[in-house]
Amino acid sequence: MKTTINLPDGLVEQAKQRAAERGCTFTTLIAEGLLLVLQQTTPATRTPLPTWGQKGDLVLVDIEDREAVWQALDGDGWK
Secondary structure (H helix, E strand, C coil): CCCCCCCCHHHHHHHHHHHHHHCCCHHHHHHHHHHHHHHHCCHHHCCCCCCCCCHHHCCCCCCCCHHHHHHHHHCCCCC
């Protein structure tokens, strides 16, 4: 599948140089690197975020739920 991604110029230059050193294409290098990241990053390996304050004072919100975040910030849940 073709896709377009924006990468910093310096990163692209380093990646192309590494691909040439390994004798593979830039695309192959990027695909291998992405595969490594996807294999290593699972919810079980994530480090829990720190919390502060007393348990009753905490605002519990799923930060991946945009609507819940806005409700916590705008509503009574924010202290």
